[in-house]
Amino acid sequence: MFGAVVNGLLSPLVWWVARWARLREATILCAGQPLMPDQLALARAVGVAAPECVRVQPVASVPMPLPQPLRRAAELLGCLSPHIVGMTLGYGIVLRHDVCGDPALLAHELAHVAQYERLGRFRGFLRQYVRECVWPGYPRGPLEIEARAAESLAVRAPRSALRR
Numbered sequence: 639m640f641g642a643v644v645n646g647l648l649s650p651l652v653w654w655v656a657r658w659a660r661l662r663e664a665t666i667l668c669a670g671q672p673l674m675p676d677q678l679a680l681a682r683a684v685g686v687a688a689p690e691c692v693r694v695q696p697v698a699s700v701p702m703p704l705p706q707p708l709r710r711a712a713e714l715l716g717c718l719s720p721h722i723v724g725m726t727l728g729y730g731i732v733l734r735h736d737v738c739g740d741p742a743l744l745a746h747e748l749a750h751v752a753q754y755e756r757l758g759r760f761r762g763f764l765r766q767y768v769r770e771c772v773w774p775g776y777p778r779g780p781l782e783i784e785a786r787a788a789e790s791l792a793v794r795a796p797r798s799a800l801r802r
């Protein structure tokens with residue numbers, strides 16, 4: 639019952655975010671770079687089914703998907719913050735440019751790509767992700783825990799050796 643009420647309340651939000659995410663993915667797929675061979679291997683290790691479809695776009699700041707009132711709500715839930723360094727929208731990954739060479743961060747975002755694939759792309763992934771931001775709360779949901787676990791699959795390079 640509680641789950642049904644939460645799902646009903648979140649449906650319009652999920653619809654809006656999924657619509658925005660689909661549009662943003664198209665932009666990233668045009669502007670982003672394909673994965674390098676070592677990154678393709680990392681993507682496969684993380685569980686991405688089609689790593690050749692992934693594109694990575696370095697950006698000055700990671701965009702916020704929501705209009706002001708909803709963005710504020712998402713910030714209160716803790717699933718969006720001005721300090722966010724990466725975001726995955728389908729096969730499109732945006733990473734803040736000063737950390738875009740961090741393989742552990744890439745592994746984290748690639749785990750979200752695999753989750754999009756597994757859960758039926760935008761509506762399926764975002765329905766579960768937004769629900770987990772409400773309960774048990776970001777970053778305690780299973781999707782975030784799984785993505786954090788994937789970070790250990792990457793060999794963390796010394797900062798001086800990071801690709802920029």
Ligand SMILES: [Zn+2]
Nearest residue numbers: 746750782785
């Ligand atoms: Zn994450």
